[in-house]
Amino acid sequence: MPELPEVEVTRRGIAHLVGRRIAGVTVRERRLRWSIPESISALAGRTVRSVSRRGKYLLIDCGAGHLIVHLGMSGSLRLVAPQTLPQKHDHVDVAFGASILRLRDPRRFGALLWTEGPPESHPLLRHLGVEPLSREFDERRLHALARGRRVAIKQLLMNARSVVGVGNIYASEALFLAGIRPRTPARRLSLERCARLVAAVKQTLRAAIRAGGSSLRDFVGSDGELGSFQTRYHVYDRAKLPCRRCKAPIQRIVQGQRASYYCPNCQT
């Protein structure tokens, strides 16, 4: 689930918590990627000041500090009615009187941390790269990032120190739109191809946010449970199926232990 679009949709879904007071915090399972700090029970009585996002991290400003939330591979946040029984992997509740913000994460690769300093200086955020939907992410920036790098362009795209938020699905999708093979060494990309790729990344992420946003209301971080519509992927998870554009069979390869998909005809 959670690449940048899913996190952004989640952020929008909980933005209306701004100004609301936290009644209490319940932790049922502390062992996520890192142990949830005891200090988060001090949140009770605090008011949410803002909800923002940096890469795949959600930042909830609570006045005295920030909650840092990462959804890992399988995490989701949802708003439920106060009497809703927690299910097996519902690890944390942040209660708001009228509703509960509930963190679910079956694989427990996610994180829930607390920081009192500026969140951008937190060790997990300090080295993050450019936001793909920002103006700063343009062809010159990507070209500079790729300069001299022998790594495959797909892996560069997925490296959060270069560009944040682009995960395994949207990396394959954006490369298809740009007509670039995932194994292309980053340093081989011309400024022109960088421009195509930048446009493709932005287009892919924006379309996914729109798709997610259309299906979610005050329920957030859908697992597809609310019939959230599945984006129609061009190549992702379509090994051997015909390319939607040219009918050639989609190839599946492995890069850095992750599956990549591309059309050998449309992508060069």
Added chain:
DNA sequence: CTGGTCACCTGGAAGC
């Protein structure tokens, strides 16, 4: 610095 591999954890699907 760069690039490559491993590990963390659970559940669902495919294979036998």
Added chain:
DNA sequence: TGCTTCCAGGTGACCA
């Protein structure tokens, strides 16, 4: 039916 194997949206830690 039941057991085994593989695979999954992320990313920090560690190695050469």
